[in-house]
Amino acid sequence: MKKLFVLNGGAAVKPGNKSAFLKIDDPLSTFARGGINTGDVLVYDAMLKALAYDQITNVQFAHAADEKLWPTDDYDATVIRGSNYLTETVDIGNVIPLLKKLKGPIVPVGVGAQAAKYKKLEMPKGSIEAWKIIADKCETIGVRGVYSAEVFNDIGIKNIRIIGCPSFYRNLRPSIEIKPLDPANARVGLTLNKYLSADYASNATKTNRMQRALIEAVAKRPANRLYSQGEREETLAIFETGEAKQKHIRSILGKYNLEGDKDVEALMSERMQAFFDVDEWAADARDNVDVLVGFRLHGNVIGLHQGIPAVFFTYDSRIRELSTLFAIPSVEIEDYMPINLEKIFESADFSKVQHVYRLNYAEYHRFLTENGLNHVLAKPVASPPEQPLVKPNLVKIDQTTEEVTDWFRGEVDFMTGEIETLRSRAWNLELKLREKTSPDAGAKLAS
Structure with a gap:
């Protein structure tokens, strides 16, 4: 029996281990307490569809310090479901004791950096130590893009593959065909x-x-x-x-x-x-x-x-x-x-999307294979890319002068209104503060 341990899966697993879902019997009660990112469930689902294991056990990063939740059986492999783990504000140092305890490979799939814009990240010491332990326990770390690869390189981790996010390969096919689009009538x-x-x-x-x-x-x-x-x-x-x-x-x-x-x-x-x-x-x-x-x-x-x-x-x-x-x-x-x-x-x-997908799929296939993970991906129809793309495919639109003028006129009017609202709030706050310290001074200002 092939056993898989998952860190941060974040969802329930259907019988057969090929799909993920959220067990929510009462949505009103659940969402009254807060939101849930179902995008994370999609990532987990795509991983499950690609991997072939008889038994899957999951522990969330948030609970990883609780030894009662640690696996007692030996597992063939551990995978980490990709997410925004490379940040200046998230410290995963609490996972270190579990990482040291786990036997066998620990393979992150689709790890990414998170920042508002490109910059060098000053990562927490606990996170750096955790990722170095993980890097020593796998052939390669699967990262979602060039920026994420740079962040790992900056902390001395070189054994990476740029694979994107596993959700892109959820259909398990080595190629995709983008359907034609009718711009005027598309749903x-x-x-x-x-x-x-x-x-x-x-x-x-x-x-x-x-x-x-x-x-x-x-x-x-x-x-x-x-x-x-x-x-x-x-x-x-x-x-x-x-x-x-x-x-x-x-x-x-x-x-x-x-x-x-x-x-x-x-x-x-x-x-x-x-x-x-x-x-x-x-x-x-x-x-x-x-x-x-x-x-x-x-x-x-x-x-x-x-x-x-x-x-x-x-x-x-x-x-x-x-x-x-x-x-x-x-x-x-x-x-x-x-x-x-x-x-x-x-x-x-x-x-370019269809061609680039085939190359990235080949890299994903190579990544899963070299890390010894049991998977069901079909054989690639292309070779992995020599270099990942670094130039965005921006949509360039010819805007008329009237369209741009109307847009910015409306935006300037909105921003002006927001500024006036903030000024009014600041003035009212100042009045209240002065009234607390000197009621007579507040009354004189108001008049």
Whole structure:
């Protein structure tokens, strides 16, 4: 019997070990406590589909210091489900005792660096020690892009392979065929991420304003739909009814200053979906959308691995390095230009995606094989790339003077209003502070 131990799998495993899902019997109760990133479940699911083991046991990084949860049996291998482990703020030093205890290879699959933009990372000492232990226990570490490889190199770890994210290879095929796209009539699937800032956005204001414009554009097409990727308010709005449902929708509309937009309200009330089973999520995308856009990485990947075209909006190191590695058309939020869906789809160049996928798949196949992992991947139809791609496949759109002028006029008006709101709040706060120290002084200022 082949046994696999997984660190940070993060989901339940179906019988047969080939699919992952979230065991959520009561979504309202679960999401009342917080959101869940179902993109992590997709990564785990894709790993399970590629690997062939009879028994799988999982422990989360957050619980790795609890010796009662450590495996008592010997395992043929340990894998680490890829995620944003290379950061300045996340210290995985708590995993070190378990790493030292585990026997056999420990193979990270799709590890990545996380930063708002490219920079040298000052990683915590505990994380550096943990990754050096892991590097000594595997042939190679699978990283998701060039930036992640550089971060490992900076801490002295050289045995890496740039494989992307395992979710891209979920169909287990050595090649994909991107389906043709009708820009004017394509059914669009959208994902949102309302809380992008700090390490997760090079510019939070631009990111959220471009999300707002994208929501408006997508909502105008009545066949389009919105996928909640574990976002708390969206998911609650799907499963709630009546006034409770409307309350969550109003909250989302308020976040993007879209109150009163009937098209957007209809999109969120009638055409928003959430899935906790990855197979069901993939099937819905296959049957109901022709192209995917949005601000969630795996909200696009759920279609790409099936040949559904997708356009990334790039706003942090993770999205930029993965869209570049796979030559996926991308719109850079730093360009901060108006959203025209038809023009974006007309200008998006998917010609390289199929070729680059075959090369990256070959590298993924080589990575799993050289680390001695039992897998079911078909034989590659190409050789691994000599060098990974480093230049993004940016969507270049010819904007009219009128389009750009209208966009920036609206944005300047919004920013001006925000500045005035902040000034008013600051003034009112100052009045309150002065009243506390001297009531007479506050009254004189107010008059």
